[in-house]
Amino acid sequence: MSENLHLAPLVRRWSKRIDLSHEDRQAILTLPFRLEIFAKDAYVMREGHQPAECTLLLRGFAYRQKLLSDGGRQIIAFLVPTEFADLPANVLGTADHNVQSLSRSEVAIIPRSALLDLWHARPAVRMAIWMDTLIDAAIVREWVVNVGRRDSRARIAHLLCEIASRLHVAGARDGEMFDFPVTQEQLADATGLTPVHTNRMLQTLRREGLIQLTSGSLRILDWQGLREAADFDDLYLHQS
Amino acid sequence: MSENLHLAPLVRRWSKRIDLSHEDRQAILTLPFRLEIFAKDAYVMREGHQPAECTLLLRGFAYRQKLLSDGGRQIIAFLVPTEFADLPANVLGTADHNVQSLSRSEVAIIPRSALLDLWHARPAVRMAIWMDTLIDAAIVREWVVNVGRRDSRARIAHLLCEIASRLHVAGARDGEMFDFPVTQEQLADATGLTPVHTNRMLQTLRREGLIQLTSGSLRILDWQGLREAADFDDLYLHQS
DNA sequence: CGTTAATTTGAGACCATTCAATTTCGGTGG
DNA sequence: CCACCGAAATTGAATGGTCTCAAATTAACG
Numbered sequence: 001m002s003e004n005l006h007l008a009p010l011v012r013r014w015s016k017r018i019d020l021s022h023e024d025r026q027a028i029l030t031l032p033f034r035l036e037i038f039a040k041d042a043y044v045m046r047e048g049h050q051p052a053e054c055t056l057l058l059r060g061f062a063y064r065q066k067l068l069s070d071g072g073r074q075i076i077a078f079l080v081p082t083e084f085a086d087l088p089a090n091v092l093g094t095a096d097h098n099v100q101s102l103s104r105s106e107v108a109i110i111p112r113s114a115l116l117d118l119w120h121a122r123p124a125v126r127m128a129i130w131m132d133t134l135i136d137a138a139i140v141r142e143w144v145v146n147v148g149r150r151d152s153r154a155r156i157a158h159l160l161c162e163i164a165s166r167l168h169v170a171g172a173r174d175g176e177m178f179d180f181p182v183t184q185e186q187l188a189d190a191t192g193l194t195p196v197h198t199n200r201m202l203q204t205l206r207r208e209g210l211i212q213l214t215s216g217s218l219r220i221l222d223w224q225g226l227r228e229a230a231d232f233d234d235l236y237l238h239q240s
Numbered sequence: 241m242s243e244n245l246h247l248a249p250l251v252r253r254w255s256k257r258i259d260l261s262h263e264d265r266q267a268i269l270t271l272p273f274r275l276e277i278f279a280k281d282a283y284v285m286r287e288g289h290q291p292a293e294c295t296l297l298l299r300g301f302a303y304r305q306k307l308l309s310d311g312g313r314q315i316i317a318f319l320v321p322t323e324f325a326d327l328p329a330n331v332l333g334t335a336d337h338n339v340q341s342l343s344r345s346e347v348a349i350i351p352r353s354a355l356l357d358l359w360h361a362r363p364a365v366r367m368a369i370w371m372d373t374l375i376d377a378a379i380v381r382e383w384v385v386n387v388g389r390r391d392s393r394a395r396i397a398h399l400l401c402e403i404a405s406r407l408h409v410a411g412a413r414d415g416e417m418f419d420f421p422v423t424q425e426q427l428a429d430a431t432g433l434t435p436v437h438t439n440r441m442l443q444t445l446r447r448e449g450l451i452q453l454t455s456g457s458l459r460i461l462d463w464q465g466l467r468e469a470a471d472f473d474d475l476y477l478h479q480s
Numbered sequence: 481c482g483t484t485a486a487t488t489t490g491a492g493a494c495c496a497t498t499c500a501a502t503t504t505c506g507g508t509g510g
Numbered sequence: 511c512c513a514c515c516g517a518a519a520t521t522g523a524a525t526g527g528t529c530t531c532a533a534a535t536t537a538a539c540g
Contacts, residue, residue: 048475066385069471074385088374091367096378096476120363127331130370134328137377138336140384145306145314147388148432152496183518192388197496199520215505215518231309235288236336392528423486437528439488455486455537 006058006108007031010082014128024124031118033108038062038101045086045099053109055085060105061180065098065189075190077140078102078182080166087133090115103181131238138236147192150231155191156201157230160211164220165234174223181216205229246298246348247271250322254368264364271358273348278302278341285326285339293349295325300345301420305338305429315430317380318342318422320406327373330355343421371478378476387432390471395431396441397470400451404460405474414463421456445469 011025020028033056038044044055044062062079076097079085089095090112119126139162146158167178188198205211210226212219220226234240251265260268273296278284284295284302302319316337319325329335330352359366379402386398407418428438445451450466452459460466474480 064381066381068385068389072389074389076381076384088378091371091374092378092478094475094478096478097381123360126366130373131331133370133373133377134331137373137380138328138332140377140380141304141306141316141337143384144316144380144387145308147384149308149312149314184520185518194497195519196498196521199518200496203520235334238332238334238336424488425486434529435487436489436530439486440528443488 004029004033006033006035007056009058010056013082014125017131018124018128020124020128024122027118027122028125031110032114033110036107036109038105038107040101040104042101043098044101044105044107045089045095045097047095047098049089049095050093051086051089051095051112053111054087054090054115055099056108056110057081057083057085058106058108061102061182062099062105063102063186063190065100067098073189074192075186076143077136078163078166078190083132087129102186135238138238142236143190152191152193152197153201153204154230155193156187156198157205157210157226158232159187159191160205160213160218160220161226161230161232161234162237164218164223165237165239175219175221177217177219179216180218183215244269244273246273246275247296249298250296253322254365257371258364258368260364260368264362267358267362268365271350272354273350276347276349278345278347280341280344282341283338284341284345284347285329285335285337287335287338289329289335290333291326291329291335291352293351294327294330294355295339296348296350297321297323297325298346298348301342301422302339302345303342303426303430305340307338313429314432315426316383317376318403318406318430323372327369342426375478378478382476383430392431392433392437393441393444394470395433396427396438397445397450397466398472399427399431400445400453400458400460401466401470401472401474402477404458404463405477405479415459415461417457417459419456420458423455 007029011020011028014020045051047066057079058081060081062085063075064077064079065073065075067073079099085099085107086095119129142162146155150158163180164178167180168176184198184202185195188195191198193201202213205226206213208225208229210220210222210229212221226232247269251260251268254260285291287306297319298321300321302325303315304317304319305313305315307313319339325339325347326335359369382402386395390398403420404416404418407420408416424438424442425435428435431438433441442453445466446453448465448469450460450462450469452461466472
């Protein structure tokens with residue numbers, strides 16, 4: 001059977017948590033889809049819309065976001081490759097938030113029915129998807145804690161810890177570099193701070209020798225120090 | 241077959257979103273369980289623990305919560321009857337947050353395996369559970385927005401709007417009264433504010449004639465006014 | 481009716497914001 | 511390769527929303 005390897009990373013990620021049979025893998029790899037490119041800042045999903053297809057992020061990053069009536073913006077989550085952008089909207093019918101592409105990104109667009117059929121037919125796959133959903137929720141819960149109860153320095157530090165942990169699943173090491181093209185304004189919208197204050201806190205963390213953040217790439221110089229500054233415990237990521 | 245009506249409210253709620261066949265209903269109603277009572281403030285679930293059973297809230301209220309190393313507490317969600325307290329922990333293996341009983345509450349404790357069997361056997365039931373999970377996540381996302389980007393008055397107002405909407409699914413009306421025994425300290429921990437400032441904002445909302453909040457019960461006097469103060473849009477609750 | 485928890489009030493301190501200006505960076509065309 | 515441009519990052523000073531710390535009052539409960 002002709003199989004397309006665009007979906008292989010998804011199989012790889014799911015396999016770490018769930019035993020997938022050969023049939024499971026084949027069923028995933030032969031899902032129908034079309035590729036699409038989103039430019040930086042392009043909307044992948046819009047609040048209020050009713051999608052008929054599922055969008056799987058293959059390359060690049062994206063973020064969930066909500067806009068307030070006063071023009072404010074809150075970023076709710078960052079999406080990394082092999083994550084679905086609009087699963088909730090596909091199941092519940094209507095999107096309750098927006099998804100924007102962080103950088104230029106590549107996605108696979110899969111018919112909702114195909115994914116749902118897979119979900120009904122293959123227990124292991126549906127368990128993997130459910131676990132994805134639950135971990136997603138766990139991350140958002142930690143964001144509530146971050147934004148609600150940590151001071152600005154810890155907030156930024158915690159967000160950076162989370163990003164680094166998710167980008168390098170197998171334990172982040174000191175000095176390691178991550179490609180993550182985020183602006184300070186976006187970090188501000190993710191932490192509930194202003195861009196100005198976000199800038200000052202980043203400078204503080206740099207001055208303390210904890211991080212090195214230049215446009216597009218993050219390097220953690222002192223993982224232990226950053227973890228302490230953030231009060232970070234990666235239990236909620238459920239990646240071990 | 242002898243069926244126990246303790247689980248009937250769960251069937252009723254799920255039926256609003258999903259068509260449940262007679263067999264589906266029977267399967268739910270005949271789930272094995274034992275009843276348990278939790279006192280006010282008792283822990284229903286503890287971070288780090290690995291539950292073997294699922295806890296379904298039948299009467300009273302509960303809340304999800306995380307503690308910080310500096311002693312701070314952030315409330316992440318309120319649970320109302322017919323909601324599961326520890327589904328994520330049962331699926332992912334370990335609890336990543338705490339659940340406490342808000343008032344004296346009654347729960348049904350169901351063996352994990354029984355619920356999982358049901359989940360595998362009955363497509364409609366697992367769709368209902370999945371939708372629950374997704375709506376849960378949507379609510380938490382809105383909390384991130386609330387805590388991250390709204391000022392203190394709007395934050396309190398929004399939380400009250402959400403509670404009222406969830407307690408009276410079929411559209412809240414002016415002057416209606418809800419039983420919700422929450423303290424101002426808990427409202428503070430849910431909104432990321434201090435108890436003192438929460439008190440002042442509640443007074444503001446009262447002075448404006450929007451609410452009437454006495455210990456244990458909430459009455460919304462001006463639903464439209466409160467909605468505007470909160471910038472509230474109930475789309476994310478997905479209850480229509 | 482006594483005791484403890486919850487709510488309320490006041491005043492001062494502080495963290496983060498606001499507003500504005502400047503500098504640096506990244507990309508583009510000459 | 512340099513000059514230019516807009517976006518992003520940085521700096522400064524003043525304002526302000528929320529916090530902190532205490533004390534007083536009220537409500538809940540046995």
